[in-house]
Amino acid sequence: MSDENDALIVANEFAAVAVRKVATRNGERLEIRSLGNEAYVIRLDALALEALTWSDPLTVGRGLETPLGPEPSAPGEKESK
Structure with a gap:
């Protein structure tokens, strides 16, 4: 799986991603791309x-606190972790 056409699409009503194996x-590496x-x-x-x-699952689920992706930070503002 190294061609964009070989990507596996995983989707539901909330999100869609393309997954493929790439050589670096x-x-x-496993590349996961938000669609x-x-x-x-x-x-x-x-x-x-x-x-x-x-x-x-609770640890991984913390990433869903902002389900639409990371909040963009203002220029010069430190990102919180």
Whole structure:
């Protein structure tokens, strides 16, 4: 899966993402691309994916506190974590 046409689409009434395996200089990654208005992209290696399995659903769910994606910060404003 390295071609945009080979992407696996996962969608429901709240979100849609395209998932594909990509080759980088540092090895293979799983690329997850948001298909919403703001196209966010993340590439995760095997360790990052395995770390997801170590997390409980509540920990992962904290990322859903802003379900429409990260709030844009004003210029010069520090991002809160």
